[in-house]
Amino acid sequence: MGWFVVVGLAALCIVDGAKLAPILVRGNRLYNSQTHERFFIKGITYDYDVSDANYPKSKSIIESNLKDMIGSFNTFRLYNADPTRTYDQFMAHMDSLGVYVMISATPANLEYYGKYRFSTITKAWGPNGDEVSKDGAALAQMDQTKACYPALLVEYG
Structure with missing residues (x-):
């Protein structure tokens, strides 16, 4: 890293x-x-x-x-x-x-990044990393990783 x-x-x-x-x-x-x-x-x-x-x-x-x-x-x-x-x-x-x-080495949620698009860090995580807060409501996290630098970002080759 x-x-x-x-x-x-x-x-x-x-x-x-x-x-x-x-x-x-x-x-x-x-x-x-x-x-x-x-x-x-x-x-x-x-x-x-x-x-x-x-x-x-x-x-x-x-x-x-x-x-x-x-x-x-x-x-x-x-x-x-x-x-x-x-x-x-x-x-x-x-x-x-x-x-x-x-x-930053992490991509944004733009189509330009292809398969790496959803390997970003979300700023609205709940304390357990399973929920994302949006407009005050807790939603299940579905498309973003919990890790700071997920395996996909450090994939070699």
């Missing part, structure tokens, strides 16, 4: 013309490719639509919510990225703040 995170960080944080140096993986450590200093992730997660289609609306909200934290983190984990959309505005903004972006 850890290598998914590292690969996502190293590969997806780079934007054309980016100021941030790529992060290199050596064994189980991360390094800045320009300074060769060890890189430690100090990150946050944020679940908000930051695609180019929505970013003009969400940028001010994100800046308002994170204003007291800017400068205290170097990595932003993006929960859901729709592969049919672009994220150039968000990536450029994070680059200007000196923040790397790490795309």
Whole structure:
């Protein structure tokens, strides 16, 4: 699981013309490719639509919510990225703040993901993992896994 995170960080944080140096993986450590200093992730997660289609609306909200934290983190984990959309505005903004972006390894419930579509984590689980809360009513969980990273997501081949 850890290598998914590292690969996502190293590969997806780079934007054309980016100021941030790529992060290199050596064994189980991360390094800045320009300074060769060890890189430690100090990150946050944020679940908000930051695609180019929505970013003009969400940028001010994100800046308002994170204003007291800017400068205290170097990595932003993006929960859901729709592969049919672009994220150039968000990536450029994070680059200007000196923040790397790490795309989550779990897919969203989009048809694009095929058989992996329902291998996601639901945010509305009940305490026992068998029920999902929807509009205050408990429903039996039928299409999503109880595991954090289900076997289907780590399937090899």
